[in-house]
Amino acid sequence: MAAHTDRLLKRVLVPILLPEKCYDQLFVQWDLLHVPCLKILLSKGLGLGIVAGSLLVKLPQVFKILGAKSAEGLSLQSVMLELVALTGTVVYSITNNFPFSSWGEALFLMLQTVTICFLIMHFRGQTVKGVAFLACYVLSLLVLLSSLTPLTIVTLLQASNVPAVVVGKLLQAATNYSNGHTGQLSAITVFLLFGGSLTRIFTSIQETGDPLMAGVFVVSSLCNGLIAAQVLFYWNTKPPHKQKKEQ
Known part of the structure; x- marks a missing residue:
């Protein structure tokens, strides 16, 4: 019975959460204070948790836009720059064969x-433009992932994430400040992004050792923190047209 349980546990943990040597260290030799293996376990667990959570992170934002039939308060330029940053991370990670747990949420x-x-x-009345944008984006992504794109370009794209994230978030922050409210910006999405980017600093260092990846998440955390602070600051402020309806 014990042997069966051990095999089952090993099948679950290796290699998803632990390399075999760490499994033996922790669960065969019962060296539960083995720091390097504990770091791996923590990093893998957090990474997979972030990946799983990312399936839902922006759905509140999507549903909020659909429910209101409006994208008021959202900066298109900011969202597009965020898309550039996410695309860069996905392409860079796939090209470098990083573990999926270290970047999967970006996908x-x-x-x-x-x-x-x-x-x-679409809600700005530019549906045709939106469809054309989707087609161009898919084509660009396929080219970036193909052998046609040299590694130097992929690395440059990832390096551009820092200015893309900073400018994108500052544009959204400026929009919030200018409007005096956060409009249809989803607080749930904002706070989840902030927490996820903070956690990713540790997991990217642990799993990839890539300073470029870690640096992007440091900057992303600072910028997401700014937007989160604005959400809290404007928490009780409603868009003007809603206030008029209530009067």
């Missing part, structure tokens, strides 16, 4: 961000 966030871009255009 799901990318798909959700593309959807938000289209919805913003």
Whole structure:
């Protein structure tokens, strides 16, 4: 019975959460304070948790736009720059064969961000433009992932994430400040992005050792923190047209 349980546990943990040597260290030798293996376990667990959570991170934003039939308060330029950053991370990670647990959420966030871009255009009466944008984006992504794109270009794209994230978030922050409210910006999405980017600093260092990846998440955390602070600051402020309806 014990042997069966051990085999089952090993099948679950290896290699998804632990390399075999760490499994033996922790669960065969019972060295539960083995720091390097504990770091791997923590990093893998957090990484997979973020990837799983990313399936839902931007859905509140999507549903909020659909429910209101409006994208008021959302900066299209900001969302597009975020899409550039996410695309860069996905392409860079696939090209470098990084573990999926270290970047997988970028893939799901990318798909959700593309959807938000289209919805913003659609509710601004630019549906045809939105469809054309989707087609161009898919084509560009395929080219970036193909052998036609040299590694130097992929690395440059990832390096451009820092200015893309900073400018994108500052544009959204400026929109919030100018409007005096956060409009249809989803607080749930904002706070989840902030928490996820903070956690990714540790997991990217642990799993990839890539300073470029870690640097992007440091900058992303600072910028997401700014937007989160604005959400809290404008928490009780409603868009003017809603206030008029209530009067």
